[in-house]
Amino acid sequence: MVIRIGFLFALAGLVAACNNSNSPASPVVTATEVGVIVAEPGKAIISQDLPGRLSAVRSAQVRARVEGVIEKQLFSEGSDVVAGTPLYRIDPRTFQANAAAAEAAVASARAVVDRYAPLLSIKAVSQQEFDTATAQLRQSEAAQARARLDLENATPRAPISGRIGRSNVTEGSLTSKDAGTHLVTIEQLDPIRVDFVRYYSDVLRLQQAVKSGKQKRADAAVVELVQEDGSVYPEKGAVRFSDMAVDPSSGSILLRAEFPNPRRELLPGTFVAIRFPQVLLDNAIRLPQRAVTVGAQGQTVMVVDADNKAQVRVVKTSGMSGSEFIVFEGLKAGEKVIVDGLQKVRPGAAVSAIPWQPDQPILPDSGRSAANAGSATH
Numbered sequence: 001m002v003i004r005i006g007f008l009f010a011l012a013g014l015v016a017a018c019n020n021s022n023s024p025a026s027p028v029v030t031a032t033e034v035g036v037i038v039a040e041p042g043k044a045i046i047s048q049d050l051p052g053r054l055s056a057v058r059s060a061q062v063r064a065r066v067e068g069v070i071e072k073q074l075f076s077e078g079s080d081v082v083a084g085t086p087l088y089r090i091d092p093r094t095f096q097a098n099a100a101a102a103e104a105a106v107a108s109a110r111a112v113v114d115r116y117a118p119l120l121s122i123k124a125v126s127q128q129e130f131d132t133a134t135a136q137l138r139q140s141e142a143a144q145a146r147a148r149l150d151l152e153n154a155t156p157r158a159p160i161s162g163r164i165g166r167s168n169v170t171e172g173s174l175t176s177k178d179a180g181t182h183l184v185t186i187e188q189l190d191p192i193r194v195d196f197v198r199y200y201s202d203v204l205r206l207q208q209a210v211k212s213g214k215q216k217r218a219d220a221a222v223v224e225l226v227q228e229d230g231s232v233y234p235e236k237g238a239v240r241f242s243d244m245a246v247d248p249s250s251g252s253i254l255l256r257a258e259f260p261n262p263r264r265e266l267l268p269g270t271f272v273a274i275r276f277p278q279v280l281l282d283n284a285i286r287l288p289q290r291a292v293t294v295g296a297q298g299q300t301v302m303v304v305d306a307d308n309k310a311q312v313r314v315v316k317t318s319g320m321s322g323s324e325f326i327v328f329e330g331l332k333a334g335e336k337v338i339v340d341g342l343q344k345v346r347p348g349a350a351v352s353a354i355p356w357q358p359d360q361p362i363l364p365d366s367g368r369s370a371a372n373a374g375s376a377t378h
Contacts, residue, residue, distance in 0.1 A: 032349060035340030035356030036304055037291070039331045044284035046319040046326060049226055049273040050255075052196030056187035056268045057258060060160045062087060063182055064175035065153040066095065077166050081186060085158045088183060090175060095151040102144035109137035162188035163264065187268060192261040194225065194237065196274045197252040206278055223257050224275035224322070225266075232275070232323070235260045275322065285331055286324040288358075291339045292317070301327075302345065304336040304353045310345040 068090040075087050112133045119125045158164070165185045175181040225233040237259035246253055257274060259266065266272075292299055292315070299317060302310050315330030331337070338345070339356045 030350075031308065031352040032341060032344050033352045033354060034304070034310070034338045034342075034345060036336040036338050036353040037287070037356050039285045039287075039327075039333055039335045039337055041283040041285055041333055044281045044286050044321040044324075044326055045277045046279040046281065046321060047224075047275045047277050048198075048202070048320075050196045050198055050276050052194045052257075052272050052274045054266055054268050054270045054272060055193050055195060056162070056189055057191050057193045058160055058162065058188035059268075060158075060162075060186045061182055062156055062159065062184050062186065063180040064090070064156065065177060065180070066090060066150050066175070067177040068092075068094065068154060068175055070169055070171050070173045070175065072171060073167055075164055075184075077164065079164060081158045081161065081164045083158050083161045086155050087158055087164075088156050088169075090154040090156070092151060092154040095147065095154050099144070099147040099151045102140065102147040105140040106137070106144045109133070109140040113137050156183060158186055160186055160188055162186045189264050189266070189268070190261040191258040192266045192268070193240075194257045194259065194272060194274060196255055196257070196276075197247075197250070198255055198276065199250075199252050200246045201251065202278075203253065223277070225257075225259055226273040226275055228271065233259065233266070237274075279319070281321075281326065284321065285327045285333070286321050287327055287331075287337060288324055288339055291337055291342075292325050293342065301331070302338040302342060302347075303331075304338065304351055308351055308353065310338065310347060310349050310351050312347050 070088055071091050072089045073087070074089060075081060075085065081087070113130075116125050116130045116133050120127065120130045163186070165187065167184050168182050169175070169184075173181075175183070221239055223237045223239060225235075225237055227233055237257040239255060239257045241254075241256035243254040255274075287301065291301055293301070297312075297314050299315050301313050301315055303313050305311050313330050313335075315327050317325040318328045319326050336353055338351070338353075341351075345351055
């Protein structure tokens with residue numbers, strides 16, 4: 001029995017020795033690379049995105065002023081036209097005949113007046129006869145002016161410069177002078193107008209905060225336009241009008257801004273958002289939206305501590321500065337906040353921090369945090 005037990009112990013030792021000699025080395029823990037920014041207080045403007053709709057700064061409906069048949073369309077639909085450009089040709093023959101008849105009537109009436117003038121001085125004609133002839137001349141001249149105007153209106157022209165739309169009539173269509181047949185619409189798209197609304201309650205809160213000295217009013221004369229896909233239009237806009245009355249049904253105030261539109265990228269009827277500046281902050285920490293996540297703890301970020309490990313921080317935000325969150329609680333100046341690579345690390349994990357730039361590509365698997373941050377309340 002003793003020999004058997006000793007044999008078993010020897011065999012176990014031999015197996016253990018073999019296992020130890022063939023076992024791989026312990027895995028080396030590598031730090032995960034993440035993109036970070038340093039939290040630094042600075043000036044920031046809290047803005048609010050307000051709903052709006054694009055419209056042409058000037059819109060002209062070209063209507064028929066004479067009755068006749070459209071002979072030809074002289075423009076290409078959807079093209080740019082200059083004020084005064086001929087747009088249609090309405091059959092001019094009737095108007096040419098009327099103008100010629102009116103010109104002949106004026107010549108005849110003027111001849112009578114010219115003949116009566118010297119006779120009046122020698123009493124060969126009465127003053128009444130001369131006045132009647134003069135009145136006839138004035139009536140003939142008025143009829144001539146109307147005939148010439150009708151002939152001119154037989155070629156409708158562009159009243160403004162802009163983008164011309166779809167023609168409402170075709171060759172052969174009969175136009176109506178009394179109804180004013182709508183021929184086509186021209187819209188001036190550069191600059192382009194945005195009508196948007198702001199709630200009066202927000203205006204009052206801001207006024208009270210400014211009066212109390214808690215906040216500084218931002219310059220609201222310059223605004224940004226956020227397009228339907230979430231991108232910011234590169235050109236800045238200017239507020240041109242603010243209504244003096246509050247809409248009783250919605251409690252809002254109508255405002256109007258204008259944006260340069262040299263490439264005609266913005267089209268009337270599009271729904272957009274106006275990024276309206278409200279409050280100016282002197283010492284604010286700003287973070288990209290994708291650095292902030294929302295969960296059971298509320299809004300959180302991940303920071304890199306002194307030991308190069310990721311740690312979770314609960315933060316509170318107070319609004320937006322453009323597309324960035326304003327953090328007023330939970331972060332200190334100088335802390336490194338992870339922007340890219342959030343989904344690759346866990347609290348306490350070792351990380352290798354590299355500076356993040358706004359145009360830097362998103363690291364793999366970091367898309368969810370950006371989506372979550374976009375849904376954060378502020």
